[in-house]
Amino acid sequence: xxxxxxxxxxxxxxxxxxxxxxxxxxxxxxxxxxxxxxxxxxxxxxxxxxxxxxxxxxxxxxxxxxxxxxxxxxxxxxxxxxxxxxxxxxxxxxxxxxxxxxxxxxxxxxxxxxxxxxxxxxxxxxxxxxxxxxxxxxxxxxxxxxxxxxxxxxxxxxxxxxxxxxxxxxxxxxxxxxxxxxxxxxxxxxxxxxxxxxxxxxxxxxxxxxxxxxxxxxxxxxxxxxxxxxxxxxxxxxxxxxxxxxxxxxxxxxxxxxxxxxxx
Amino acid sequence: xxxxxxxxxxxxxxxxxxxxxxxxxxxxxxxxxxxxxxxxxxxxxxxxxxxxxxxxxxxxxxxxxxxxxxxxxxxxxxxxxxxxxxxxxxxxxxxxxxxxxxxxxxxxxxxxxxxxxxxxxxxxxxxxxxxxxxxxxxxxxxxxxxxxxxxxxxxxxxxxxxxxxxxxxxxxxxxxxxxxxxxxxxxxxxxxxxxxxxxxxxxxxxxxxxxxxxxxxxxxxxxxxxxxxxxxxxxxxxxxxxxxxxxxxxxxxxxxxxxxxxxxxxxxxxxxxxxxxxxxxxxxxxxxxxxxxxxxxxxxxxxxxxxxxxxxxxxxxxxxxxxxxxxxxxxxxxxxxxxxxxxxxxxxxxxxxxxxxxxxxxxxxxxxxxxxxxxxxxxxxxxxxxxxxxx
Numbered sequence: 316x317x318x319x320x321x322x323x324x325x326x327x328x329x330x331x332x333x334x335x336x337x338x339x340x341x342x343x344x345x346x347x348x349x350x351x352x353x354x355x356x357x358x359x360x361x362x363x364x365x366x367x368x369x370x371x372x373x374x375x376x377x378x379x380x381x382x383x384x385x386x387x388x389x390x391x392x393x394x395x396x397x398x399x400x401x402x403x404x405x406x407x408x409x410x411x412x413x414x415x416x417x418x419x420x421x422x423x424x425x426x427x428x429x430x431x432x433x434x435x436x437x438x439x440x441x442x443x444x445x446x447x448x449x450x451x452x453x454x455x456x457x458x459x460x461x462x463x464x465x466x467x468x469x470x471x472x473x474x475x476x477x478x479x480x481x482x483x484x485x486x487x488x489x490x491x492x493x494x495x496x497x498x499x500x501x502x503x504x505x506x507x508x509x510x511x512x513x514x515x516x517x518x519x520x521x522x523x524x525x526x527x528x529x530x531x532x533x534x535x536x537x538x539x540x541x542x543x544x545x546x547x548x549x550x551x552x553x554x555x556x557x558x559x560x561x562x563x564x565x566x567x568x569x570x571x572x573x574x575x576x577x578x579x
Numbered sequence: 580x581x582x583x584x585x586x587x588x589x590x591x592x593x594x595x596x597x598x599x600x601x602x603x604x605x606x607x608x609x610x611x612x613x614x615x616x617x618x619x620x621x622x623x624x625x626x627x628x629x630x631x632x633x634x635x636x637x638x639x640x641x642x643x644x645x646x647x648x649x650x651x652x653x654x655x656x657x658x659x660x661x662x663x664x665x666x667x668x669x670x671x672x673x674x675x676x677x678x679x680x681x682x683x684x685x686x687x688x689x690x691x692x693x694x695x696x697x698x699x700x701x702x703x704x705x706x707x708x709x710x711x712x713x714x715x716x717x718x719x720x721x722x723x724x725x726x727x728x729x730x731x732x733x734x735x736x737x738x739x740x741x742x743x744x745x746x747x748x749x750x751x752x753x754x755x756x757x758x759x760x761x762x763x764x765x766x767x768x769x770x771x772x773x774x775x776x777x778x779x780x781x782x783x784x785x786x787x788x789x790x791x792x793x794x795x796x797x798x799x800x801x802x803x804x805x806x807x808x809x810x811x812x813x814x815x816x817x818x819x820x821x822x823x824x825x826x827x828x829x830x831x832x833x834x835x836x837x838x839x840x841x842x843x844x845x846x847x848x849x850x851x852x853x854x855x856x857x858x859x860x861x862x863x864x865x866x867x868x869x870x871x872x873x874x875x876x877x878x879x880x881x882x883x884x885x886x887x888x889x890x891x892x893x894x895x896x897x898x899x900x901x902x903x904x905x906x907x908x909x910x911x912x913x914x915x916x917x918x919x920x921x922x923x924x925x926x927x928x929x930x931x932x933x934x935x936x937x938x939x940x941x942x943x944x945x946x947x948x949x950x951x952x953x954x955x956x957x958x959x960x961x962x963x964x965x966x967x968x969x970x
Contacts, residue, residue, distance in 0.1 A: 316755050363831075400714055401736070406689070410696040413771045418622070425776030426832040426957055429685065430715055430736030435958020438826035444843055446824035447960070448744055450733045451715040459733045466751040487702055488692075491709035520676070520757065567720055567732040569676055 316519075318465045319512040319578065321474070323553060324381030324501035326351055326373060327537065327544065332380045339531065340547075340554035346533035351376075351497060358440040366423050367436060370402040373480045374433035375440070377501035381476065385503065385511065392503070393467050393475040394437060394447040397460030399542040400492060401430045401451070403484035433478070445473060455565040456481075457500075457545040462571065465518055468504040475504045479543040498541035500550065512578040514553050519572045526564035549573060580851045582969050583750060584815035586669075589660040590805035590910040591652070592897040593628035597659035602914050605922050606942065610896050612787045612799050617769045625783045628801025628898030629769060630655070638721075645721045647688035647712035649768040653721055656766065656804030666726050666808055669760050675729040679758035681749045682719040682734050683741030683765035685902030685956075688712035690770035718766050722806075730758040736902065738956030739865070740824075741765055742805070743905030743964055747822040749809050764806035767902035773800055780832055788868030788899070789926040790892035791877065791938050798867045801898025805906035817913050820854070820949070820965040823847025827959025833871050834955060838879030841865075844961035845883055845951065852965040854949065856883045859965070861921045863908045863952040866892020867899050876953065877934040886937045889945075895925030905954040905962065912950035912966050919947050 323333045329348045330336035338344035356364055356375035367375070374396060382389065405428045412420050426432070431449035438447060446467065452459035457479050464477035480499035484492045505512065529535040529547045538547045548561045556577040563571040589597060593611030594604040604611060612626040636651040657663045670678045695707035711717050719734040731752055735741050742765020749761035777783045777800060784797035809819065825847065827840035834841070849856060862884065865876055873892075880890055893911045900907050915921060921943040930938050949967035 316757075366831075399716070406692065409772055409776070410692055411700060413693055413775065414696050414700055418771065418775050420772070420775040420779045422776075422779040422832075425772070425779055428772065428776070429738045429957050431738055431956070431958045431960055432831070434737065434826070434960065435831050438828045438959055439830065442828045444826045444828050444840055446747075447737075447826055448735060448748065448824070449737050449960075450735050452733045453710060453714055453716040453720065455732075456716075459731065462731060462752070462757060463733060463748060466748075466755045466757065470751040470754050487700065488709065491703055491707065492714075567716075567723055569730065 316465050316469055317515060317517050318468050319505045319508050320502050320514045320516060320553060321505045321511045322381045322385040322503040324377035326376045327498040328496050337554050340551050342531055346531060359436060363436055363439060368402055368405055368427050370482050371433045371436050373482055373497060373499045374478050377480060377499040378437065378476060378478055381501040381503055387474060387503065389441045390443045391445060391474060392443060393445045393471060393473040394434060395460055395464040395467060395475065395477045396434045396449045397456050397479045399451055399453050399456040399481050402428060402432065403488050407485050407488055446471065452568060454542050455568045456542045458563040458565050458571050459568050462518065464504055468506050472506050477502045477504060479546065481541050481543050495540045498544040500543055500546045508578060514578055515576045517574040520569035521572045524562050524564065524570050527561035580821060582818040582820050583809045584812035585817040585819060586808050586810050586812060586815060587662055587665045588807035588910055588913060589656060589662040590907050591630055591656035591659055592803040592900065592907055593630055593801055594896055596655060598914060604896060608923060608925060610787060610925060612898055620774065623774060623778055624785045626787050626799040627769060628799060630802055639725060642721060642724055644708050644711040645717060647691040649688040649718055649766055650721045652768045652802060652804045653718050653766040657725060657806060662806055666762055669808055670726060670728050673759045675727055677730055677759040678728040679730040679749060679752050679761040680719055680723040680728050680732040681745040681761055681763045682722055683745045683902050683905055684715060684718050684734055684736055685738050685741055685767050686770055686772055687715045687717050689772050690768065693771050726762060728762065737960040738958060739901050739904050740954040740956040740960045740962040741902040741905060743954035743962035744824060746819055746964055747824055750822065761809045762806060763809060765903040765906035766804040767900055768802040773901060782869050784868060787926055788894055790866035790868040790894055791873050791924055791931055791934055792927050793929045793931040795868045795873060797869050799898040801900040803897060803900035803903040803907045805903060805910050816968055817916065818969055820967060821848040821852030823851065823963045825961045829959050832957055834875040836875055838875040840959055840961045841876055841879040841955055842882055844963040845879065848963040848965045853970055854965060859888050859949050859951045860947040861915050861950045862888055862890035863912045863950060864890050864892045865953040865955045866894055868894060877936050881935040886935060888937060889921040889939050889943055890936045891922050891924035891939055893922055908952045909964055909966060912952045915947045915950055916967055920944055921947060
């Protein structure tokens, strides 16, 4: 399967946007961990913005970063929102409320608890009625999201946004799901090459093999600490405009070979 | 689109385990709903659709870590109608890595986390395994391992459209060559989060749900599991002919009042099937029983079908099975084709006079060759399926 990447959005500690992260991903500047500020989604109406959780803010942050320098017709874009566990803080708050005798669940927290909350807010913000889906494949979520989005893009012939993100679970969930840092990434996929295209991806399933590590040593620990960060080796190749092949390993999915060819 | 054969399917709801038990209750017009007695709940005046025998299910020993209500329900549902054996046979014949697994769920095994918090909310107990029980992917992981498939595997979680959208994802994965066959399905189980959550939104009916009735007062929450096997076989009476997905771009927990997103999903599904609306013999409506859903859906359906096509909701039998509603209602659509019977819209006494669609108050025996099934979810996530004989 062949598709084109037209734009990238990124947010992680010390990698506050795709543009800001380029020197680090290219190995030109040392990585420095720095916590992300709380993000204010630009496209959300004020009412929805007030209700938007940290997870929804992360999804918007990377989607809006991707759109910053790309005048695409967003209402035409299909979307795949992929998160291994969804909104851990909201799940924690609801489960705590259910321990109280009154069991008062907040209606806003309840509608924010659905796995497709970011997709819903995104559709409201952009006015897009294009197909969108929300998935999880636990630690395979990046590879599975990429295959899902590439299939959607290729079969429906629609530009497709893939957003992959996970945020740190609060305690006590953190002890059972140890994700130690927030990470979000977004790609704008296109079925055809254009002047905006950054790289062509060819995706092929393969037999079991180990995943390709990050080239920047300081980013390899990050790659393993959040399922969305499994995207880092791909981000490095795109940032460096480097041709190459990498393996996305998986537990429940076939290993995916990703062949990256920079576009002129 | 090129139709896909549905070579086997099964469903387990509060009506019973397997196709025959479910259809028997449909033919008799007997609901599976009962007053809420789930877990220790004493303060919710509502009706639920609980599947019998879920807690008596023992998972295969190698998958003991997956033990939670949702996966027990998945296991119970997999064993009905010979589905497990047929799926295993398909996996052996295609090769494990050529068969994908696409499972829809809304809350997966969240009840296990609720139990863990109730037991020890500061330091969760040792018996609690987040990954294999609560996590959204747990049920897809469980099904994949229970069957022995090794192709692409995802959980789709778009609230109440989840297990309709699995058909679209599986179609695309087969069309791009990621797999040659797919097991699709949906499993959602009763939990405190949805019972109290929908209650907080004032969407839960104190009575049995009455979709499209002028006195409807909300949903009854149910649980269910169902699966289908999709293959590229050329000729089968039961096929996936089309799918349509859309967003409402309107509100997180209310549908677009004119049903514009719903209309787009139905139109896309018909276009993919290459069918005009008059080719559809029966519409299984999303029909939750809330004021807003039924009003919006009837507007969209009226625009495409008027009062020419029988349209009913089967949620009066099963309750709203949330992430399993898509597969359950696809299965009712397939059963409707097999038995040439349009199910009634159960509990409909006085149709809302603003609904200009053909709602049957009693079952209708007539030829049924093609069915449209609607599933709409929170966040404005819509999916319609067209099922039936090849065009």
